[in-house]
Amino acid sequence: MEHQLESLGRNLFAVFGLLALAGAAFMVVSKRAVHSVLAFLFTMLCVAGCYLSMDAEFLGVAQILVYAGGIVVLFLFVVMLVELTKYKEKDIFHTQSRAAAVAVIAGVVAFAGVFKHAFFGPASPEALVLRPELAQGLDVAHQNAQAIARGLFADYLLPFEILSVILLVALVGAVVLAKTERV
Amino acid sequence: MRLLKTLIPGDIAAGLALTGKYFGKVFFSANRKKVRAHLKHFTQEYPEIPVRLAPRFRGRLTLLKDEQGEIKCVCCLACEKICPTQVITIEKGKMEGRKMPYPVRYDFEMERCIFCEFCVESCGFDSIILNHQFELAAYNREDFSLGMEGLGQNMFAPSPVGKYSVAED
Amino acid sequence: MPPPMNLLQTIVMGLIQIVAVLIVVFIMVPLLTFAERKVIGYAQVRLGATRTASGTRGFTASLNRGMWAMGKVPVLSFFRGLPVFVADAVKLITKEDIIPAKADRAVFTLAPILSVVAAFGVFSAIAYYPGVMFYMPKSWPLIGGLPFNGAIADVNVGLLFILGLASVGVYGIVLGAWASNSKYPLLGGLRSAAQIVSYEVPLTLSLLPAVILAGTLNFKDMSVILSTGQGMSPLAVIPLFIGFFIYLTCGFAETNRVPFDLPEAETELVAGFHTEYSGMKFGFFYLAEYANMIVVSCLATAFFFGGYYLLPFGLQRIIPASVPFLGHPSFLFFMAKVSLLLFVFIWVRATLPRYRYDQLMDVGWKYLIPLSLVNLFIAAVIRYAF
Numbered sequence: 001m002e003h004q005l006e007s008l009g010r011n012l013f014a015v016f017g018l019l020a021l022a023g024a025a026f027m028v029v030s031k032r033a034v035h036s037v038l039a040f041l042f043t044m045l046c047v048a049g050c051y052l053s054m055d056a057e058f059l060g061v062a063q064i065l066v067y068a069g070g071i072v073v074l075f076l077f078v079v080m081l082v083e084l085t086k087y088k089e090k091d092i093f094h095t096q097s098r099a100a101a102v103a104v105i106a107g108v109v110a111f112a113g114v115f116k117h118a119f120f121g122p123a124s125p126e127a128l129v130l131r132p133e134l135a136q137g138l139d140v141a142h143q144n145a146q147a148i149a150r151g152l153f154a155d156y157l158l159p160f161e162i163l164s165v166i167l168l169v170a171l172v173g174a175v176v177l178a179k180t181e182r183v
Numbered sequence: 184m185r186l187l188k189t190l191i192p193g194d195i196a197a198g199l200a201l202t203g204k205y206f207g208k209v210f211f212s213a214n215r216k217k218v219r220a221h222l223k224h225f226t227q228e229y230p231e232i233p234v235r236l237a238p239r240f241r242g243r244l245t246l247l248k249d250e251q252g253e254i255k256c257v258c259c260l261a262c263e264k265i266c267p268t269q270v271i272t273i274e275k276g277k278m279e280g281r282k283m284p285y286p287v288r289y290d291f292e293m294e295r296c297i298f299c300e301f302c303v304e305s306c307g308f309d310s311i312i313l314n315h316q317f318e319l320a321a322y323n324r325e326d327f328s329l330g331m332e333g334l335g336q337n338m339f340a341p342s343p344v345g346k347y348s349v350a351e352d
Numbered sequence: 353m354p355p356p357m358n359l360l361q362t363i364v365m366g367l368i369q370i371v372a373v374l375i376v377v378f379i380m381v382p383l384l385t386f387a388e389r390k391v392i393g394y395a396q397v398r399l400g401a402t403r404t405a406s407g408t409r410g411f412t413a414s415l416n417r418g419m420w421a422m423g424k425v426p427v428l429s430f431f432r433g434l435p436v437f438v439a440d441a442v443k444l445i446t447k448e449d450i451i452p453a454k455a456d457r458a459v460f461t462l463a464p465i466l467s468v469v470a471a472f473g474v475f476s477a478i479a480y481y482p483g484v485m486f487y488m489p490k491s492w493p494l495i496g497g498l499p500f501n502g503a504i505a506d507v508n509v510g511l512l513f514i515l516g517l518a519s520v521g522v523y524g525i526v527l528g529a530w531a532s533n534s535k536y537p538l539l540g541g542l543r544s545a546a547q548i549v550s551y552e553v554p555l556t557l558s559l560l561p562a563v564i565l566a567g568t569l570n571f572k573d574m575s576v577i578l579s580t581g582q583g584m585s586p587l588a589v590i591p592l593f594i595g596f597f598i599y600l601t602c603g604f605a606e607t608n609r610v611p612f613d614l615p616e617a618e619t620e621l622v623a624g625f626h627t628e629y630s631g632m633k634f635g636f637f638y639l640a641e642y643a644n645m646i647v648v649s650c651l652a653t654a655f656f657f658g659g660y661y662l663l664p665f666g667l668q669r670i671i672p673a674s675v676p677f678l679g680h681p682s683f684l685f686f687m688a689k690v691s692l693l694l695f696v697f698i699w700v701r702a703t704l705p706r707y708r709y710d711q712l713m714d715v716g717w718k719y720l721i722p723l724s725l726v727n728l729f730i731a732a733v734i735r736y737a738f
Contacts, residue, residue, distance in 0.1 A: 008359070012425075032456075033458065034456070034531075035458075035459070038459065038462070038527070041523065045520075048516075056729055057507065057508050057509045057513075058508075058509050058512070058569075061509050061512040061513045061516050062512065062516075064513075064517065064519075064520065065512060065514035065515055065516035065519060068516070068519070068520050069516055069519025069520060069522075069552070070549065070552075072524055073519075073523070073526065073545055073548075073549055074549070076523070076526055076527070076530075076545070077526070077542070077545050077546070077549075080530045080538070080541070080542070081698075104397070125503070143508065144508070144509075145508065145512075145569050147508050175460070
């Protein structure tokens, strides 16, 4: 039973991963912006599926809640309002093709290096795990919301708070930029 | 104070109470009580339950008879003259043993009638009324030509005639 | 202790549970549309739908004729008009399915599906009963003696799962609106996106006190802890009570129900996001709306309204567990409360007019969010100080 479920989980991970890749590819290739957003949504859901198939329930669901439920909606909101066909003739989306190609190649090389290391290299010396004293009394496999909470609010509290401040700065910056146009 | 008013939505509660009250009222009377109580409060269930009509409801024109079974009409033609759409045609006649004139024909073209009741008001002998019949639809144009005889259509049907209507007491 | 299940048994039992839940939902939705007709009618001193199965001719005649003749309203009078939903369903299924010429066909088709999937997927994580409802009969092959659980999936982060999936439901509306390639749906879709994203904040914040007080995200555990009040201070009633009303208000907004039904405001927007939809695609939107109503009612019941126990807001501790029936959890209590809340949904629709758009945003951002934050604070204080 355990073995069967485990292999099922591994297979599901592969399925979701491939689907996510397909979604991402479609997102890049698609001509219409809304279709791209939809493909992005699909990718996000598949990534959540990947997390779920690895028993990271909290992470998977948070992925759906934050990306699929919040961020992509806002993307869609903006994309829906912008008439992209107007800009299509002006070719403004193709001005950065060369830079993009370079970036993509660099990214592929970097990722290939990482994957090579992960798959064929020695195991990572230090994984990002919860300190044992914090994990006390927790069944990490089944209480991963609690485990993540302890990690975030006890172990990595400072980085977490700094991150939220950075987000706030971005928010204020966006408001400032939008405001100046009107004045 | 204003904050309190915002936090405690009294208006919404009052509205809910009102609709709730009506809901309860109809819920408990619509399904249990007898038809008569049922009629008073809300929508009348027309084909199954006779409709309550006001006493002055103006339905189809009717010729009345007196206690002896004699037609009350004396052919003064007041109704024929006052009728704005000229739907009444009367032919005067004599009958033995009767002093007053007697209508040999009293034709009523219902398709043009506007149910204004001027004819009834103008009648000095109370010999015609508009009854409570309101289901007047017919398949043929001829069926709207009413007279004193012929085709089962006659002008003497007493009030209320409608299968489905009831006069208010 | 039942024997451990093998993979096949797990899948079969899962399918059985899914089908069971879907059947209940598919029974509830038509009943709900009927109840909506009736309740609104009664509240407005009308009779609502009565014409089908009410006459003296036809299928139900023998039941009715004598009663009418006696001057009485027929027996089971409340259910006259019930067969209307059959007509509704037949109409929706057989109606011509029109896709506008300039519409984006793929997205246009996808939108109602997304909406329905999101609405129905949520039912998988809701626990309708804590623990095992009953065991399958021993004599059945393959699944004999296996437990029929109160929830399809007992997810550890059930609450988050439900919120996440419910938030995906907005895509159905927004994409449907965009794909129609028409003014009114687009306006409705924009409104809807803004509204749902705004109201998701107070909705989630209103659930947080419950999470804080219960100390878990598991749907079943949360519900049991919050309704029995075990390990909670008696003061916990306060945040639960306030949270209930905030949650319900946001629930109305999330399901696009009156008074927050701006996405389909028929006076201004024809029919809002589903203007261009017909046939079963429209039916899907319709189905999703009612399914969402049921979901919101289930959640409000489970977390604030006492769940599987008799008394709401953690007051169940008054009744000791030794009392027969009233002291125990029951599926009946759960269903009764869900029905009550569904009635409230319809009742409010019969009462309140629609908010204006700026009022809607005011209610969300200026009142509900601060209120739910205050409520969260109260809950945190109660959790740690008492």
